[in-house]
Amino acid sequence: MARGGQGLARVAVVVRAGAAPMWWFGVIAAGIGGVPEGLTGRRIGVSAGAALFLVGAAVVALARRKRYAALARGAARAGKYDVLQDRAVTVRNWRRGHRWWLLLAFAVALGSGFAVPAAGGSLLAGLGAGLRLKAAWIGRRERAGDLLLWVRVDWLDRRGGRPAGKAVKGLRGTGIAAGDAAPGGARRRTAALV
Template sequence: MARGGRGGQGLARVAVVVRAGAAPLGWLGVCAAGVGVLVPGLTGRPVGVLAGAALFVATAAVVAVSRRRRYTALARGAARAGRNDVLQDRAVSVRVWRRGHRWWLLLAFAAALGSAFAVPAAGGLLLAGAGAGLRLKAAWLGRLERAADALLWVRVDWLDGRGGRPAGTAVRAWRSTGIAAGDAAPGGARRRTAALVRH
């Protein structure tokens, strides 16, 4: 959904969009690494696993800290969401992201499997590191939200067609709501309370 009624905008949670790729990347990476470790490869299994472990840590760190300055600036400048704005459900935001990235995820999984013939498990652990980095970035966003006592949202029509890049060049500003708005907790995880409050 791109627009709400009476001039309102459809808004997706920033942390949910960031977090949406964490699980598929993590699981695909673990599967690719598990299959890849069965292949001797050119470097041998021990070298491949050690290289993969280093790639996991490095990738997770890079993904977790990338564009933090841009995220922080957008968070500081977030304007209050309007009464007519429509908050997109967490499940919808996740589904849009995963549907839009499904072919990219499959290609990345295939590449990780193929790389095992050269460096066993390394490609899979790189993918898993990317998933871990996204989860760490979402957790960092959750800390920003708790510190500001406000949840951060991005206009759906400013996201690209795949539902990603909440801090991309098309995004001019974020919006904010109270901490109880929507159905996702700070950081984008599923809210555990049964009663959900709009903003």
């Protein structure tokens, strides 16, 4: 980067990147996995799946909140020469880096339907929902602090990384209008021209 600038990716976008594929793979795996009777029977499998969905969503949504909060409190202002990575690039990098893990999780969730119908897919969908909830929580913090949170791209590991992992020493902050993603990592809605 020119003059000491760093490439920065939005924290909420990195967190949210896996939510959609996990959700849809989970829904598909639960739907297909609910067809066979399995070892436990469909009724027990669906009940277990509902419980796993709730537990998975809660665990992922609540995990490492203290670390995220501490990093957010210590966020330094982004520099003039820092380069803000587009939302689409961040999402593509995360999904490309995790594609084999996502496919393996889908295969395991699908296969588990023959033992406990719909349970594995429900868990995978719950993990995706948990990521979405965590990104929404980060978005609420961003709105409250009027500060978007960014992480250095080189501190994320090769697979897209974790924005609150051990390699992350601190976050950067920008104004709420910076970049092409809204607080929470969703696409920024542009006002229609009249």
